[in-house]
Amino acid sequence: MHRYHYNLFPCQNRLLQMQYDKAAYQRHMDGVRKARPKVDTSSPQTFIHLHLKPKKLQLEEERLAIIERDNRLLLEKMSTIMRKQSRVDNVNNYEPKSLNREKRQRELLKVTRDNKSMMERIISRSSMRQEREWEADWQRNLAYMDSISRYPTGWWEKEKTSMSLQSQNRGGSSRDGGRERTSKRSGGGGNSSNRSRGYDSGSFASTSKGDESEKSGENRSQADMQQQ
Structure with missing residues (x-):
């Protein structure tokens, strides 16, 4: 194998040169495998206190402890009250009374009277609109418009009515002509x-x-x- 080994530089013994080259190549490959990148691509460091949040857990435990203590004290008080007879009679047999009831009634009556008087004034008030004068003024304006206009008022409606009458006349004449033709045909058949x-x-x-x-x-x- 050493005879076919290609040397970059001239040497005296090809066998030894081949072994030297293999050893150098092996050292190179070991260095490549053991090489470390200069850029840190590993995952960042995780901090436990950011995930667990022990301070928050501590505050929650303290709050629960306070609630538990208050509930226990309240339960003890209720049990004591149930076991013993109360000394204070807290039954209320009187009816609730309002101190300003009469005043509110007087105000309500006053508001009702004011509303009634206002309604009477509104109903008795005559209208300020002069409808007859407005109608006469409008008729006068229409007469002025007819006098200065080029075409009479409602000329398009007149044209529509005239066209409809003409169409009706044409239809009647066509029907009469058809009747005459049928009568002539019937007379020829009789002969x-x-x-x-x-x-x-x-x-x-x-x-x-x-x-x-x-x-x-x-x-x-x-x-x-x-x-x-």
């Missing part, structure tokens, strides 16, 4: 039916007579056909 009836009677008469009458009947039927 043809009468003619057909005459033709049938002539043919019936020709069959009842002799040979001479048959010829005359055929001539008549041909004349009738030509007339049709």
Whole structure:
């Protein structure tokens, strides 16, 4: 293997040079593995007092202890009261009375009278609006507007009514024309039916007579056909 080893620098013994190169490479790899970064990328240090907060826990325990003590004292007092008979009679048999009841009633009556008098004044007051004069003034203004305007008032409504009347007249005339056409058609049909009836009677008469009458009947039927 040492014969195929490539040396960067000239040497006397290739075998020894190969061993030297391997040892140097091994030292280099060990240094790479043992190298430490210059930038600290590790997690920051955790402080227990920031997570547990012992001061807060201490205050909470003290508060609970105070509450427990107060509850115990209150329970002892209540039990003592229940065991012993009370010395003070705290039953109230009197009705509550108001010291300013009459004054409030007088004020309420006064307010009621004032409201009633105000309502009477409002109702008895006549209206200040002059509706008739306003109406006359408005009619006068309309007359002035008609006199100075180019078109009369409500001209568009008149046009609408005239157009509707024209459409109605057109519809009536069209219906009358249709009726006349149908009557003419019915009259023509009656004539043809009468003619057909005459033709049938002539043919019936020709069959009842002799040979001479048959010829005359055929001539008549041909004349009738030509007339049709």
